[in-house]
Amino acid sequence: MDDERTLTLAEIENARERIRRQLPPTPLRRSFALRPHDVWLKLECWQPTGSFKVRGALHHLVSLAETERRRGVVAASAGNHALGVAWAVQALGGSVPAVLFVPETVPRAKLEKLRSFPVTVRVTGATYDDAYDASLAYAEAAGARYIHPYDDPLTAAGQGTVGLEILEQLPDVGQVVVPVGGGGLMAATAVAVKAKAPGVRIVAVQPAASPSLSESLARGEALHLFPAAPTLADGVAGGIGDLVFRHRALIDEVVNVPESAIEETIVALLAEDQVVAEGAGALAAAALRCGLIAPDGRPVAVVVSGGNIDARHLARLLAARG
């Protein structure tokens, strides 16, 4: 983002009107795994591609002018964002040319999934950064629109519709707990919730292996790059964007969750709630389960952001902890 602009409630409400026909609200369900606490799971892992990313991708695409759509869109991602863009292209009838850059490390299952959508997939470079560079170069050469995964007001406004849904589904909610990667979901959810219900606490969660938000707050600047340690929550490892840093005043608390709590929560959500969460998706629930966040007597909503976990990984976790 090249301006200092913040998001508004109106942008997020507009986004909701534009995407709701294709993306009806995901369920908000009381968790069995987190009882006796009164905790509700916002099941973004049950979106059509298994993550909340479809919201921002669809909103970005429907917001483009006809001429922009005709020139096509470009994205780089090793996972959920690429799937979100691919799904959104399909939801719009396949009429938007889309080129998705993924690194060579992408798991085969994810690659096959991507290729089942009406998009062009380019496997380019050894790392995400290589794929990212290639996607920017391609977008510039082709005059196509680059869809940023989080640091973009159109993408983020779509993600923030999660917050509007939580307030409607659980009007007496007292805390909303959100995992933070680049921070688009966090920023926009905070804007939506604080605008409509200022008394609701907003809690941001990252893995202790990649505490880029609390480090950024401590240093007083957004750390776009962050040397994360290995983590099960690989979907949120790395730096944050400017957008979430600019909205930091809306975040009441930031907690960093240890790996063991993430593992334990993935197994508990599966065993007791029949919910498949990926590492990043289990973060918010893990913060409650390991006692880093205490409910204040009011119901708590935790965003289960995604469910795209490798089955062999899940098998290992279940075998070790089941």
Added chain:
Amino acid sequence: MDDERTLTLAEIENARERIRRQLPPTPLRRSFALRPHDVWLKLECWQPTGSFKVRGALHHLVSLAETERRRGVVAASAGNHALGVAWAVQALGGSVPAVLFVPETVPRAKLEKLRSFPVTVRVTGATYDDAYDASLAYAEAAGARYIHPYDDPLTAAGQGTVGLEILEQLPDVGQVVVPVGGGGLMAATAVAVKAKAPGVRIVAVQPAASPSLSESLARGEALHLFPAAPTLADGVAGGIGDLVFRHRALIDEVVNVPESAIEETIVALLAEDQVVAEGAGALAAAALRCGLIAPDGRPVAVVVSGGNIDARHLARLLAARG
């Protein structure tokens, strides 16, 4: 059922009006695991208790007169039906006294789940049949309403709302594939679908270990008791009810799925669709995956009836086949 009455579309449409506020439509999602076939998963495993049983239970309860509700309800079940009744009681504000009889064999996790609802749980007898006898005796003595899990028009009309939702969500559906235990879901779904879209094929699926529907059709009578072999799809093992037998003309095809296909499909749904299905819940998808049903060029909807599978069981399947 002590009459020869069949279900009507109007009963199922009425049921839908009565339950839809508390039970919005479950997602119908294109399956990745079953590609290249155009197969859609009706995700009843994502109901609040993890199975479709909440539909029939809630409809039964809201259909009772105020005096009947005050006298209370009784059910016997080792699993999903009891959870359905318990959830429905809670959805109605806990105002209906409910006594649920479960056998001593009930898993502890399920028992704890049941006890988290505003109901009385009685652990009685070594088997389901013992719990069933105790529940009938209690209902008679207490003047309470016995809620039959499948062979009852009020329960079944609730389950049939699945069929109405599928037709709305996928208007060009060509086949609807439904797992059969007692047959309430099967009978009412067939009534709803055939009344509104007579050209849609209706396929019933059972495990090869418990083919009570095809055996009943062969013998010309409903086999209420059936000596099932051990099966992963234990939720549908045993005999069928009179209601489904009375609606047998609406069923175009009955297939019986081998255990290996059920196992393989549970793993595929988890790995490729991030969907947790119990054995019975995976049956309909398994029939397609192992080639017992062939799509005819039109989209196919398969009902994933439930997701309450034991985590240790899932761990074993993943380890063996993942």
